[in-house]
Amino acid sequence: MIGFLLGTAAICAPPHIGVPLGLTIAGVKAIAGRRRNARQAKLHSSDSEQKLEAKFEKVLASEVVEPVELSWTGLNQTLKLKDGSTKQILKGVSGVARPGRLVGLMGPSGSGKTSLLTALAGRVPAGSKMSLTGSLLVNGMPADEAGHRQAFVQQEDLFYSMLSVKETLQMAADLRLPQQMSAEAREAYVNQLVGVLGLAKAIDTCVGDEKTRGLSGGEKKRLSIGCELVGSPSLIFCDEPTTGLDSFQAEKVMSTLKGLAASGHTVVASIHQPRSSIFAMFDDLVLLSEGQPVYSGPADQALAHFEALGHVCPEHFNPAEFLADLISLDFASPEAEADSRARLDKLVSAWRAKEAAAAAKAAAAKKAASSKDMMRRTASTDLVMRRAAELPRAGPLRQLRLLLVRSWRQVVRDKATNVARAMSNLSSAVVFGAIFFRMRRGQSNIQDRMGLLQVASINTAMASLVKTLNIFPRERTIVARERARGSYSILSYLSAKLAAELPVGALFPLLFGAIVYPVCGLHPSLPRFAKFLGILTLESFTSQALGLAVGSVAPSTEAAMAIGPAVMLVWIVFGGYYVNADNVPALFKWLPRASLIKQAFEALCVNEFPGLQFDADANGGGMRTGEQVLTWLSFDKSTIPARAASQARILLFYYWATFCILRASSPRYQSVRPGTSAPAVEGAAAPAAAPSAAPAPSQADGAAAAAAKANQTKDATPAPAVKSAAA
Numbered sequence: 222m223i224g225f226l227l228g229t230a231a232i233c234a235p236p237h238i239g240v241p242l243g244l245t246i247a248g249v250k251a252i253a254g255r256r257r258n259a260r261q262a263k264l265h266s267s268d269s270e271q272k273l274e275a276k277f278e279k280v281l282a283s284e285v286v287e288p289v290e291l292s293w294t295g296l297n298q299t300l301k302l303k304d305g306s307t308k309q310i311l312k313g314v315s316g317v318a319r320p321g322r323l324v325g326l327m328g329p330s331g332s333g334k335t336s337l338l339t340a341l342a343g344r345v346p347a348g349s350k351m352s353l354t355g356s357l358l359v360n361g362m363p364a365d366e367a368g369h370r371q372a373f374v375q376q377e378d379l380f381y382s383m384l385s386v387k388e389t390l391q392m393a394a395d396l397r398l399p400q401q402m403s404a405e406a407r408e409a410y411v412n413q414l415v416g417v418l419g420l421a422k423a424i425d426t427c428v429g430d431e432k433t434r435g436l437s438g439g440e441k442k443r444l445s446i447g448c449e450l451v452g453s454p455s456l457i458f459c460d461e462p463t464t465g466l467d468s469f470q471a472e473k474v475m476s477t478l479k480g481l482a483a484s485g486h487t488v489v490a491s492i493h494q495p496r497s498s499i500f501a502m503f504d505d506l507v508l509l510s511e512g513q514p515v516y517s518g519p520a521d522q523a524l525a526h527f528e529a530l531g532h533v534c535p536e537h538f539n540p541a542e543f544l545a546d547l548i549s550l551d552f553a554s555p556e557a558e559a560d561s562r563a564r565l566d567k568l569v570s571a572w573r574a575k576e577a578a579a580a581a582k583a584a585a586a587k588k589a590a591s592s593k594d595m596m597r598r599t600a601s602t603d604l605v606m607r608r609a610a611e612l613p614r615a616g617p618l619r620q621l622r623l624l625l626v627r628s629w630r631q632v633v634r635d636k637a638t639n640v641a642r643a644m645s646n647l648s649s650a651v652v653f654g655a656i657f658f659r660m661r662r663g664q665s666n667i668q669d670r671m672g673l674l675q676v677a678s679i680n681t682a683m684a685s686l687v688k689t690l691n692i693f694p695r696e697r698t699i700v701a702r703e704r705a706r707g708s709y710s711i712l713s714y715l716s717a718k719l720a721a722e723l724p725v726g727a728l729f730p731l732l733f734g735a736i737v738y739p740v741c742g743l744h745p746s747l748p749r750f751a752k753f754l755g756i757l758t759l760e761s762f763t764s765q766a767l768g769l770a771v772g773s774v775a776p777s778t779e780a781a782m783a784i785g786p787a788v789m790l791v792w793i794v795f796g797g798y799y800v801n802a803d804n805v806p807a808l809f810k811w812l813p814r815a816s817l818i819k820q821a822f823e824a825l826c827v828n829e830f831p832g833l834q835f836d837a838d839a840n841g842g843g844m845r846t847g848e849q850v851l852t853w854l855s856f857d858k859s860t861i862p863a864r865a866a867s868q869a870r871i872l873l874f875y876y877w878a879t880f881c882i883l884r885a886s887s888p889r890y891q892s893v894r895p896g897t898s899a900p901a902v903e904g905a906a907a908p909a910a911a912p913s914a915a916p917a918p919s920q921a922d923g924a925a926a927a928a929a930k931a932n933q934t935k936d937a938t939p940a941p942a943v944k945s946a947a948a
């Protein structure tokens with residue numbers, strides 16, 4: 222009955238109510254069903270079950286979009302340069318973003334759009350050379366204390382390429398929605414989300430990548446927005462959502478954002494130079510040039526503002542293009558630059574003067590206003606956040622299971638990569654098989670045999686390393702984003718990844734070894750053949766672990782591809798074939814012990830040579846037994862279990878290093894420090910303030926509201942996506 226009533230309401234409701242309501246219905250239906258069952262079993266239900274249901278109800282309440290007003294006043298962002306000087310990137314920028322409105326952040330290239338968006342989203346890295354001052358308030362409270370939920374849709378769309386749209390959203394929902402929500406409710410939630418994003422036709426299409434065709438650019442962008450929406454954010458930041466898209470796709474993406482704004486979200490999107498139909502979607506506009514504000518207010522009043530300053534937009538001209546031209550510097554010639562700079566200075570001064578007048582007016586209006594409204598809003602935000610914070614999300618075991626399924630799908634469905642790996646191992650095996658075909662037992666064949674074992678261990682290690690370096694840095698970025706949303710722990714991720722990838726990863730060295738061993742005529746013994754395959758497989762895992770460690774520290778795939786082989790070269794040099802471990806200087810004695818190539822090569826030699834007889838040379842001398850060869854290599858005291866144990870220790874070390882690096886590299890963001898507001902500019906009568914009919918609350922208000930909040934509740938935990946570490 223409840224579901225029917227809400228369903229009817231959602232269909233009849235206007236879109237700004239229908240969307241959040243629709244997203245809530247599936248869950249409410251599930252609750253209603255649970256309630257019926259609970260009523261029937263009332264006599265038998267325990268206290269804990271009732272508590273669970275009460276908690277579940279609270280989650281659903283948090284699905285309704287909580288109105289969030291973001292205001293920023295006098296934001297200054299300064300970068301410390303290497304020579305000790307500073308570069309001011311944002312210069313006293315003020316503005317306000319209100320619930321139910323789409324705010325466009327526009328300006329020429331390098332004007333500071335991304336910097337402002339990053340600052341507003343609280344994503345300026347802590348400990349960087351960037352410093353951020355001013356005031357950033359959410360519903361009148363300092364942003365990092367407000368406990369609101371927000372999403373940051375980054376410019377680059379990154380996904381697990383082999384998962385479909387539905388699987389990607391379902392994974393986000395399974396990891397981030399409360400555990401108590403039933404599987405049906407979560408699935409219904411995802412289906413609703415697919416509808417909101419307009420992705421119904423592509424629901425089963427895999428995301429795709431360079432090797433496999435998949436979603437279009439616009440669909441990927443909408444999927445990125447969808448993944449961020451799973452946490453029910455009130456505030457959505459979107460960095461250049463239309464970059465790289467054709468005009469049709471760009472319009473669809475912007476329509477999605479407009480729809481979200483219409484359903485009560487506060488949406489801020491940076492955009493370079495939109496077409497007029499997209500410009501018309503903006504409710505508010507923030508114009509920046511050279512890090513300075515040129516306009517901030519309703520989008521439909523922007524042209525009137527500039528007209529009053531003597532700059533009239535020609536008829537039938539795209540207003541976005543007109544504004545971009547107006548506030549850009551022209552570097553065509555020194556005269557053109559001076560002219561455009563003078564024009565820009567006047568526009569900035571005019572805007573600062575307007576801001577100052579608005580600030581004075583707002584201060585007068587504030588005295589008359591009651592603070593009750595603010596207190597009510599704060600209490601309401603606290604309530605919702607308390608509800609959300611109380612509900613546990615997926616626990617470690619559930620995380621492990623979900624991530625295992627995802628990694629497994631990614632590995633087994635990536636046919637292009639798997640076929641390439643198989644072909645590469647196959648061709649290496651054929652080449653080595655041809656070169657070392659059926660080796661005989663002459664003295665010169667001792668060297669051939671050692672050479673084959675060395676190249677087999679190098680080939681296995683390199684194949685595994687290169688594959689990992691190619692994939693992992695990109696995957697690490699996805700993981701960092703998901704971890705910033707608090708989706709899972711590094712331990713769950715790494716365990717699931719290894720459990721899914723190792724069985725598939727083992728197939729390739731096995732394929733290589735299974736061909737090379739018989740074709741090259743290595744020691745004819747089945748147990749030794751099995752040990753040969755085992756040694757190569759373990760080495761391949763160790764090399765993959767090295768790839769993970771390098772990939773987790775390298776800033777990009779290109780950097781990883783440069784560092785990884787360089788490290789491997791050291792391990793090859795100390796791999797036991799080129800340098801005898803007994804001759805290594807004391808300072809470098811540890812290097813052969815740490816070389817994964819040496820461990821594999823030594824184990825392969827110990828597996829191969831004992832029991833072999835070699836023909837004498839022309840003088841009747843030479844090494845006649847395999848044992849003599851091992852002595853010559855200084856491997857005579859070695860055993861396969863000892864080498865396998867050493868290899869396992871190296872493997873574990875790389876896993877441990879990867880874990881520590883990933884954990885230590887969790888992003889930390891800085892808060893906005895209170896500071897002086899806009900730099901003094903000619904024509905400005907007072908410090909800049911958010912130009913708004915309802916003025917942005919001051920930092921002092923924020924402090925008062927924070928104090929009130931502290932009195933009301935102490936356990937309102939902000940969602941991980943918005944939690945900023947202090948600088």
Ligand SMILES: Nc1ncnc2c1ncn2[C@@H]1O[C@H](COP(=O)(O)OP(=O)(O)OP(=O)(O)O)[C@@H](O)[C@H]1O
Pocket residue numbers: 300310328329330331332333334335336337493
């Ligand atoms: N980490 C940084 N190091 C050096 N300069 C920086 C850094 N971040 C931003 N800047 C500089 O600050 C200015 C504003 O950069 P920002 O990326 O915010 O501009 P934008 O308007 O988003 O540009 P675009 O539209 O080209 O992306 C630029 O001059 C840029 O070079």
